[in-house]
Amino acid sequence: MLQIDVxxxxxxxxxxxxxxxxxxxxxxxxAVVGDSCTLCGSCVDVCEVGALSIKRExxxxxxxxxxxxxxxxxxxxxxxxxxxxxxxxxxAGRKLAEKRGVALSAVLLGSKLNGMAEELIAYGADKVFVVxxxxxxxxxxxxxxxxxxxxxxxxxxxxxxxxxxxxGRSFIPRVATTLATGLTADCTxxxxxxxxxxxxxxxxxxxxxxxxTIVCPHTRPQISTVRPLxxxxxxxxxxxxxxxxxxxxxxxxxxxxxxxxxSVVEDLxxxxxxxxxxxVAGGRGLENExxxxxxxxxxxxxxxxxxxxxxxxxxxxIPYPHQVGQTGKTVAPKVYIACxxxxxxxxLVGMQSADTIIAINRDADAxxxxxxxxxxxxxxxxxxxxxIEKFKERKSA
Amino acid sequence: xxIIVCVKQVPDAKDVRLDPKTNTLSREGVQAIMNPYDxxxxxxxxxxxxxxxxxxxxxxxxxxxxxxxxxxAVSCGADEAVLVSDRAFAGADTWATTYTLSQAxxxxxxxxxxxxxxxxxxxxxxxxxxxxxxxxxxxFVAYVRKINDCTANTIxxxxxxxxxxxxxxxxxxxxxxxxxxxxxxxxxSLKGKMKAKKIDIxxxxxxxxxxxxxxxxxxxxxxxxxRVFSPELKGERAxxxxxxxxxxxxxxxxxxxxx
Numbered sequence: 092m093l094q095i096d097v098x099x100x101x102x103x104x105x106x107x108x109x110x111x112x113x114x115x116x117x118x119x120x121x122a123v124v125g126d127s128c129t130l131c132g133s134c135v136d137v138c139e140v141g142a143l144s145i146k147r148e149x150x151x152x153x154x155x156x157x158x159x160x161x162x163x164x165x166x167x168x169x170x171x172x173x174x175x176x177x178x179x180x181x182x183a184g185r186k187l188a189e190k191r192g193v194a195l196s197a198v199l200l201g202s203k204l205n206g207m208a209e210e211l212i213a214y215g216a217d218k219v220f221v222v223x224x225x226x227x228x229x230x231x232x233x234x235x236x237x238x239x240x241x242x243x244x245x246x247x248x249x250x251x252x253x254x255x256x257x258x259g260r261s262f263i264p265r266v267a268t269t270l271a272t273g274l275t276a277d278c279t280x281x282x283x284x285x286x287x288x289x290x291x292x293x294x295x296x297x298x299x300x301x302x303x304t305i306v307c308p309h310t311r312p313q314i315s316t317v318r319p320l321x322x323x324x325x326x327x328x329x330x331x332x333x334x335x336x337x338x339x340x341x342x343x344x345x346x347x348x349x350x351x352x353x354s355v356v357e358d359l360x361x362x363x364x365x366x367x368x369x370x371v372a373g374g375r376g377l378e379n380e381x382x383x384x385x386x387x388x389x390x391x392x393x394x395x396x397x398x399x400x401x402x403x404x405x406x407x408x409i410p411y412p413h414q415v416g417q418t419g420k421t422v423a424p425k426v427y428i429a430c431x432x433x434x435x436x437x438x439l440v441g442m443q444s445a446d447t448i449i450a451i452n453r454d455a456d457a458x459x460x461x462x463x464x465x466x467x468x469x470x471x472x473x474x475x476x477x478x479i480e481k482f483k484e485r486k487s488a
Numbered sequence: 489x490x491i492i493v494c495v496k497q498v499p500d501a502k503d504v505r506l507d508p509k510t511n512t513l514s515r516e517g518v519q520a521i522m523n524p525y526d527x528x529x530x531x532x533x534x535x536x537x538x539x540x541x542x543x544x545x546x547x548x549x550x551x552x553x554x555x556x557x558x559x560x561a562v563s564c565g566a567d568e569a570v571l572v573s574d575r576a577f578a579g580a581d582t583w584a585t586t587y588t589l590s591q592a593x594x595x596x597x598x599x600x601x602x603x604x605x606x607x608x609x610x611x612x613x614x615x616x617x618x619x620x621x622x623x624x625x626x627x628f629v630a631y632v633r634k635i636n637d638c639t640a641n642t643i644x645x646x647x648x649x650x651x652x653x654x655x656x657x658x659x660x661x662x663x664x665x666x667x668x669x670x671x672x673x674x675x676x677s678l679k680g681k682m683k684a685k686k687i688d689i690x691x692x693x694x695x696x697x698x699x700x701x702x703x704x705x706x707x708x709x710x711x712x713x714x715r716v717f718s719p720e721l722k723g724e725r726a727x728x729x730x731x732x733x734x735x736x737x738x739x740x741x742x743x744x745x746x747x
Contacts, residue, residue, distance in 0.1 A: 111520055130579030145706070170651070230649075230654070232618065256650050257631055257647075264618035268619045269622060273709075274583075274613075275711060276611075291714070297612075301717070301718065302717050302719050304715040304717075352655045352657055354652070393747060460723065460725055461721040461723050463724075463726075
């Protein structure tokens with residue numbers, strides 16, 4: 092419930108103008124809350140006299156939380172390949188496990204997984220639970236969800252991390268619902284709270300305009316999907332030792348209600364983009380399709396991949412798989428060259444973890460410069476062709 | 489074919505900012521709109537109805553003024569609208585939301601298909617669709633970009649994946665979340681607008697859906713937000729000045745060792 096301290100309220104109306112839902116009004120000199128309140132808390136935050144508060148009735152803690160121990164990483168693999176995010180999560184999971192003084196385990200689901208469990212150990216797993224079954228050859232929410240839920244119920248990990256990929260974001264919510272616990276989507280930072288060992292899960296919300304840190308206080312496991320290319324994998328160490336556990340599951344749990352008729356790898360270019368060391372990106376400042384051709388040429392000369400802001404994709408200059416940002420790909424290349432991109436926060440969240448960011452833009456106040464390592468205020472149509480020339484010379488030299 | 493579409497009223501996310509001085513969410517002047525992905529879910533439902541017959545019912549959990557959005561959904565082709573609204577629902581996370589919606593849907597009648605947008609643009613969690621399917625114990629498919637074929641008992645659909653797509657066959661009833669590539673939503677027709685004006689929006693409270701109060705709203709939520717802040721931007725902002733030739737020369741110097 093939103094509570095209003097009528098003694099403290101000065102009737103200034105800041106809360107009224109802040110509420111998106113029109114739920115709070117000043118009547119007779121004090122704030123009054125109506126039925127539209129969603130308890131979003133924005134009025135509480137803006138109240139300068141502290142007259143507003145949200146009274147929270149705590150959910151009852153489910154069982155003994157201490158019964159749950161260990162950090163798990165769901166190691167996604169598809170078409171015979173471990174997803175890079177699985178190795179990134181082992182890197183992040185290793186730190187969490189050490190802070191908690193617990194083991195780090197990977198869960199591998201699929202068919203014909205030979206050699207993959209060893210690979211996960213080399214990247215930091217102490218234990219690998221393997222379910223290698225033809226029923227898991229294609230991804231289905233039912234079979235994957237049931238398998239992970241069954242393993243978690245039996246082994247009781249305190250934390251489960253999965254990649255915020257198409258697969259992870261599809262079936263992990265089902266796992267959280269089955270286990271009756273909380274789930275935080277698309278996290279970009281994970282930490283352990285010193286006081287109580289809780290997992291602090293930080294994620295972007297409102298299209299990346301704000302960040303929120305979330306906890307799961309009363310239930311276990313604490314589950315997060317984690318954005319790819321944000322966490323760093325450990326160096327591969329083939330000498331690492333670990334335990335491989337072949338898990339036996341009731342075959343009924345692996346029966347999917349969805350039949351995968353065909354699984355098509357469609358867009359190699361898109362895969363290249365998220366793994367490229369050099370990315371050249373163009374935005375609205377390219378003005379038209381012809382302008383965008385310049386971006387492709389620079390990418391070619393540098394041996395990089397082509398990316399675009401949403402504005403360029405919406406204008407039809409380049410297809411959606413090249414889009415970087417909140418509603419597109421996340422990339423973290425060694426070098427990211429942003430040409431004619433103003434740098435809306437929705438774009439920045441998809442590329443700001445690049446090692447070196449170069450921004451070329453006409454507008455000196457463009458927010459892209461706030462994330463840039465090097466910035467050039469200038470005309471892309473003048474700068475980019477000259478840069479192409481320079482690197483062509485270098486190539487032929 | 490009986491289709492239910494879940495829709496959410498959201499603040500227009502592109503306008504929500506954190507005030508850098510007070511570190512609080514500034515929603516001043518921010519419009520409440522129908523979640524854009526839900527429009528695509530609604531459009532697909534209406535197209536399926538036009539092809540195969542049946543009804544489209546839109547359901548929203550939200551505050552009383554979400555009624556306005558439900559009328560808009562009717563103007564775009566929905567036949568019935570249900571508003572699930574109660575003070576007890578406020579502050580719900582995705583766990584409490586899927587509980588509430590599942591209780592409401594159990595009251596609505598039989599259905600063959602539930603469609604949702606892939607995520608809402610305020611929370612961006614994409615968790616309500618799959619969570620709801622699990623609560624209702626029906627098959628779930630995320631990121632549907634195309635419905636190829638539809639019979640009384642099964643649907644063939646394409647699911648967008650990170651590296652391509654999967655072609656799936658799903659028995660009904662089922663729940664799909666859709667991506668915006670699936671269709672181009674229509675604008676309201678005049679007839680639709682007339683209907684929307686007159687339609688009686690069904691209302692359901694916590695009592696109507698026979699909800700366990702312990703599972704609702706803030707109290708029933710499994711997650712808690714402990715801190716909200718602005719994203720950090722840590723660029724070095726070394727600006728390369730001079731004529732364009734000088735700028736390019738400096739950039740070349742900086743870039744060469746990195747390539």
